[in-house]
Amino acid sequence: GQQLNQSPQSMFIQEGEDVSMNCTSSSIFNTWLWYKQEPGEGPVLLIALYKAGELTSNGRLTAQFGITRKDSFLNISASIPSDVGIYFCAGQLRNYGGSQGNLIFGKGTKLSVKP
Amino acid sequence: DSGVTQTPKHLITATGQRVTLRCSPRSGDLSVYWYQQSLDQGLQFLIQYYNGEERAKGNILERFSAQQFPDLHSELNLSSLELGDSALYFCASSVGGLPNQETQYFGPGTRLLVL
Numbered sequence: 594g595q596q597l598n599q600s601p602q603s604m605f606i607q608e609g610e611d612v613s614m615n616c617t618s619s620s621i622f623n624t625w626l627w628y629k630q631e632p633g634e635g636p637v638l639l640i641a642l643y644k645a646g647e648l649t650s651n652g653r654l655t656a657q658f659g660i661t662r663k664d665s666f667l668n669i670s671a672s673i674p675s676d677v678g679i680y681f682c683a684g685q686l687r688n689y690g691g692s693q694g695n696l697i698f699g700k701g702t703k704l705s706v707k708p
Numbered sequence: 709d710s711g712v713t714q715t716p717k718h719l720i721t722a723t724g725q726r727v728t729l730r731c732s733p734r735s736g737d738l739s740v741y742w743y744q745q746s747l748d749q750g751l752q753f754l755i756q757y758y759n760g761e762e763r764a765k766g767n768i769l770e771r772f773s774a775q776q777f778p779d780l781h782s783e784l785n786l787s788s789l790e791l792g793d794s795a796l797y798f799c800a801s802s803v804g805g806l807p808n809q810e811t812q813y814f815g816p817g818t819r820l821l822v823l
Contacts, residue, residue, distance in 0.1 A: 634816055634817075635710065635798050635816050635817050636798070637710065637814070638813065681751065695753045695756075696741075697753075698750055698751035698752075700750045
């Protein structure tokens with residue numbers, strides 16, 4: 594089945610540093626999503642991307658939908674301790690007829706921020 | 709708070725038993741999705757219901773079943789439980805129906821431990 598390769602698996606950074614993580618797929622997607630999950634909570638949507646080449650920001654977060662539609666990256670600038678968590682990418686295909694397809698998730702990037 | 713509620717938060721049971729997990733979607737959302745999150749498999753889509761009817765099926769075992777009721781809440785039934793079924797089970801909801809109404813919002817999850 595479809596798989597997403599998300600990297601890095603984990604990151605240990607100093608507060609104030611910028612962070613970059615990415616996802617690649619062997620299949621093309623119509624939608625790329627980035628979620629953050631904190632301990633004991635469900636994933637929370639950070640950014641949704643709907644067009645190839647789209648670059649979208651949400652505060653200190655910026656994500657891009659790759660031109661090939663097979664990849665996406667997420668950048669976090671000037672990291673702070675509350676950025677700690679697991680970041681997941683997810684790809685989605687639009688089914689024929691326009692209905693949404695299933696979300697395929699990456700394995701996650703665990704981010705640790707040292708104050 | 710995503711507006712999606714799940715009960716119970718934790719569940720401990722024995723192998724061979726049957727459990728029911730409950731999800732209430734956000735007000736106005738017609739679609740409900742179930743996901744399983746385990747350490748080795750990550751987040752896996754199980755099944756989707758839209759307005760009471762099954763819409764899509766993912767990696768859901770035959771021992772598992774779900775339904776969505778007229779009030780739009782959903783239940784995931786897990787039977788003949790095995791140790792490997794221990795995982796976090798998430799419910800997500802979306803407005804559904806149209807592609808731009810399909811952003812999924814996740815509940816806090818039910819942590820199932822099978823002993």
